[in-house]
Amino acid sequence: MATTIAIDASGDGTLTQRSAFWLFMRRKSTIGVLMVLPLLAIIAGLVAYPAGYSMFLSTLNKAETKFVGFANYLFLFKRETFWMVVQQSIIFALVAVVGKAFIGFVAAHAVNTIPTKGQRKWRGMMLIPWVIPPALSTLGWWWLFEPTYSAINWVLAEIGVDAIPWLSDTFWARFSVILVNIWIGAPFFLIMYLAALKSIPEELYEAAAIDGANAWQRLYHITLPMMRNIIAITVLFSIIVTFANFDIVRVLTQGGPRDSTHLFATYAFRVGIESNDIPLGASVSLFMFPVLAVLAFLILRNVRKRAMEL
Amino acid sequence: MALTKQTRRRFLKGAAATAAFTATAPYIKTAYSAGTLSLGLWDHWVPGANDVMERICVDWGKANNVDVHVDFITSIGNKLLLTAQAETRAETGHDVYCVPLWLVSMFRDSLVPLDDVVQEIESRHGKLVPSAWFLGNIDGVWRGAPAPTGSLSYANVSRADLYLDHAGIDLKAIFPANGDRDPALVDSWTYDAFLEAAEKLHAAGHPFGAAIAPAPDASAWLSTLFTAYGVKLVDESGDITVDSDETREVLDYLSRLTQFMDPGVYAWDDAGNNRWLISGTGSAIFNPPSAWAVAKRDNPDVAQHVWHHDAPRGPAGRYRAATPFFWGAWQFSPNVSAAKDLFLHVASPEVVTEMLQASQGFDLPLVEAYYESNDIWSTATPPDGVLYNYPIRGDEVQSVAGYPAPPEIASAIATQGVFPNLVARVTQGGDSFDDAIGWAENELEGLMRG
Structure with a gap:
């Protein structure tokens, strides 16, 4: 790289200052900061500001004219329906994430055994549920589950099985929204796990085979430990996204029957937008924020610790 | 130039005078x-x-x-x-x-x-x-x-042929397409008669259908039924009044009526009742004439038997939901x-x-x-006179979900689906009347916050 030589002809130090500025600008750290500035601006504008604003809103009264501190949260604690939403959101997130992780893990192993030549088309096909906009694919599921003219029930009737109240019964409605969430989200786990599987050195399996390890032992002692960080990060990411889910419930059940499928996001929408109580809606949506923040901190700290050990 | 000091009192007086003038002044084009x-x-x-x-x-x-x-x-x-x-x-x-x-x-x-x-x-x-x-x-x-x-309003939209064949009720005679109503016949159209007919039509494979789900149509028809039984969830002064004998009576009524309805009503959206009637399965719904208008195009055999008419009368009167x-x-x-x-x-x-x-x-x-x-409602066809009774012609009173609660509470009652949830807790969830009413009281308390 050519070096600029600054000559202070005037003797007043102007060129020296200018060259110092250019040297500063050409430092890697300066360029790095400049290059991330657009991203920082986007995060500040589209993440930090809305988050801060919703926190601010959650501290106002219904008319948004008075600061009430944590009164909205305390108010929610006394609401029976809210606690039902908390319970449902936890059930929804945990069951769905476990389901997605399990199916993704099995599918990743299945795809990994396919010869490289034909693997791409399988990977592509299995990603389809994740790629389609969820509101659109959920509409397709709604037609399958339709309360009166369900396509699945029509097939069941053809083989002599009683109709299932997919969306009108509490248990089946919860089952349906979780099933659709798993269907949409499992490919994400698949692709992450597949990438992790491919990064495990083949020599480890060869050495284990020489030592006489069976398939289960190879999975338990090689595959799982080597995938641990990816599993942790994927699960963390999925828990956060699943807790914040909106479109599936909105399209399939609108929170019914009897509010039994509401999640934080759909209930916040019902309370905040539809009932015009924006501060209370903001409080509902922010309720899990501290819990998820602590969870994220703990998981990421463990991941970092393991990465250091490796 | 010295400016006159604008005191708070003076400002308020000026603002009040301006507001009073704006509110009372005649409109000038x-x-x-x-x-x-x-x-x-x-x-x-x-x-x-x-x-x-x-x-x-x-x-x-x-x-x-x-x-x-x-x-x-x-x-x-x-x-x-x-x-x-x-x-x-x-x-x-x-x-x-x-x-x-x-x-x-x-x-x-x-x-x-x-x-x-x-x-x-x-x-x-x-x-x-x-x-x-x-x-x-x-x-x-x-x-x-x-x-x-x-x-729009939510008229009772029925298949006149099915009512006549299976329940022995001639809706066209009770609510003719002219002003010549027989008061005794109109009086006979009560929620008890409606229930009796619903049972017979259900047995004939043509049940009554209406959403009991988080959808505006559900709040509309249920609120008129509650009002017809004299129930006020919240009264004019904002007091919670859901815990009453009238509420228990209407919940008891709905416990019987829902036995003759499709179980899918707990998940219907606003189009659910339209599909129910247009498909030819349903015998009655509560709706504006959109179901009939679509049936004219998609299923004319159904459309030619549809009849719009008054809602049944309850112990406290005859009400129809309006929007x-x-x-x-x-x-x-x-x-x-x-x-x-x-x-x-x-x-x-x-x-x-x-x-x-x-x-x-x-x-x-x-x-x-x-x-x-x-006279658009008199001339609509088929069948002749199908919409004559779509505008209120008799003793029906217009009602909106949540009435007579103050508007900000009534709107939340409607949007948060208090009516369908209260009913479904009893008729689907198996809650006792007291438990369901207790839930409603807690929910209504939540809507009172300022």
């Missing part, structure tokens, strides 16, 4: 209002109605030197409400916005007072219907002017004077009649006198 007027209007269900509405507004704009732009916004997925929330928070968007049912109350602080306009409309064309007063006049101030299109539509002007609009001129224009009998024709009788005027001057 500002001809050739000029400028641009952007309208966010409801996307009509009936094909072709939007085109007529747009033409009327644009023609008015040309005559008054106003550049009019019309956007039609669907109410599906609550998009009308979502757009209103976005525009009022951002304080930008349309100048004129369609605010049906509870939206006037919800956005009262963002809507321009329209006392002068509504007073002018009433002085020119006559009194508005009671539901318009309840929903459009908030705390004594009009925030919405009557919309020329969109207002009035208003147009309002956002306070951030720079062209409120042009908006007010337009509101006056579209409230004229000529415009309302044109929209009635375009909507095939779906729309119901908010000016009482317009019912006398229109």
